Amino acid sequence: xxxxxxxxxxxxxxxxxxxxxxxxxxxxxxxxxxxxxxxxxxxxxxxxxxxxxxxxxxxxxxxxxxxxxxxxxxxxxxxxxxxxxxxxxxxxxxxxxxxxxxxxxxxxxxxxxxxxxxxxxxxxxxxxxxxxxxxxxxxxxxxxxxxxxxxxxxxxxxxxxxxxxxxxxxxxxxxxxxxxxxxxxxxxxxxxxxxxxxxxxxxxxxxxxxxxxxxxxxxxxxxxxxxxxxxxxxxxxxxxxxxxxxxxxxxxxxxxxxxxxxxxxxxx
Numbered sequence: 001x002x003x004x005x006x007x008x009x010x011x012x013x014x015x016x017x018x019x020x021x022x023x024x025x026x027x028x029x030x031x032x033x034x035x036x037x038x039x040x041x042x043x044x045x046x047x048x049x050x051x052x053x054x055x056x057x058x059x060x061x062x063x064x065x066x067x068x069x070x071x072x073x074x075x076x077x078x079x080x081x082x083x084x085x086x087x088x089x090x091x092x093x094x095x096x097x098x099x100x101x102x103x104x105x106x107x108x109x110x111x112x113x114x115x116x117x118x119x120x121x122x123x124x125x126x127x128x129x130x131x132x133x134x135x136x137x138x139x140x141x142x143x144x145x146x147x148x149x150x151x152x153x154x155x156x157x158x159x160x161x162x163x164x165x166x167x168x169x170x171x172x173x174x175x176x177x178x179x180x181x182x183x184x185x186x187x188x189x190x191x192x193x194x195x196x197x198x199x200x201x202x203x204x205x206x207x208x209x210x211x212x213x214x215x216x217x218x219x220x221x222x223x224x225x226x227x228x229x230x231x232x233x234x235x236x237x238x239x240x241x242x243x244x245x246x247x248x249x250x251x252x253x254x255x256x257x258x259x260x261x262x263x264x265x266x267x268x
Contacts, residue, residue: 008148010113011139013085013181014073022069025062029055072256085113088211088247092180093117095209095265098125102175105130107164107198108182110137112145112157118178119149119157125175130162164194172203177210184213191219195264199229202268211247214239215260222264229266237266 036042037052075082096118098104102125106115109129119127133140145159162168164179164186183194195210202208214222222239229237240246243253243261253259 006147006151008116008151009144010078010085010111010148011137011144012073012078013076014069015137015139016073017138019066019069019073022062022066026059026066029059029062033059068255075252075256084248084252088242089113089117089180091242091247092178092209092211092263093121095263096121096176096178096207098122098175100124102126103128103173104176104178105167105169105174105198105201107162107167107177107179109145109159110140112148112159114178114180115145115157115159116149116152116154118176119154120152123156126156126158128174129157129159130164130167131159132161132163165197167197167201169201171200172206173201175203175206177202177206177208180211182212183210184218192222192225195225199268204268206268207266208268209263209265211242211261211263213258213260214262214264218260222262226264233268235267237264239264 033052033055036048036055042048042051074080076085077083078086092114096104098118102122104118104122104125104127106118106127106129109115109131112129115127115129119125129145131140131142131145133142142159142161145157149155149157149159164182165188177198179198183191186194188194198210199208212219216222219225226237226239239262241262242248243259244250247261248256248258253261
């Protein structure tokens with residue numbers, strides 16, 4: 001029997017477990033609403049009304065959350081019609097060109113999608129993807145990344161565990177550094193410091209392409225950060241919005257809570 005070719009599985013940025021969990025919450029609170037409201041389980045009318053309203057409100061909240069996550073899941077799916085994840089990954093990868101024999105680093109590689117996309121565009125070089133692969137994305141793993149690289153026929157990649165806050169690499173190790181929607185998920189009062197840690201391992205003359213939700217609430221004054229990099233001697237530094245048409249429409253950015261998405265690019 002002929003063996004079918006292996007297909008990459010980049011998962012979904014909205015874990016299926018989150019969608020199922022929200023749906024289960026809707027069902028549980030709906031059941032509680034019906035039990036309290038339609039039965040004589042609670043004889044005190046005041047408490048009965050209060051609990052019925054409370055559980056009904058919880059049902060609505062979970063139902064809305066379920067619908068929102070389901071729509072997000074469909075939009076991000078690599079197999080769906082919108083395929084926003086693929087569009088964003090390819091868009092970020094397009095900013096990265098590595099020299100012959102060069103080496104790039106992808107921080108927070110997840111399922112390996114961006115690492116592999118950059119490697120496919122730079123067969124003359126290699127890419128390293130690192131991630132801590134935490135419980136919140138338990139379906140992601142180093143093995144998944146390696147399987148996806150194998151499925152794509154990409155051999156100029158490697159993957160390892162790593163911490164974005166303390167990269168286990170010497171200064172000026174890489175010719176390029178990349179990241180996609182990672183740092184805003186890291187609890188921190190100073191995400192600009194995380195960016196500087198990433199840029200620490202970039203060689204002089206190396207390029208960077210870091211995509212994230214660069215809102216003031218999450219990052220502070222990013223225009224001041226761009227100026228800081230230029231004052232340090234970085235070249236061609238730009239913060240390019242991606243939430244108005246480049247990677248998504250303004251409407252998508254609003255309802256998906258991705259407002260402030262931008263890609264920080266430049267040369268060290």
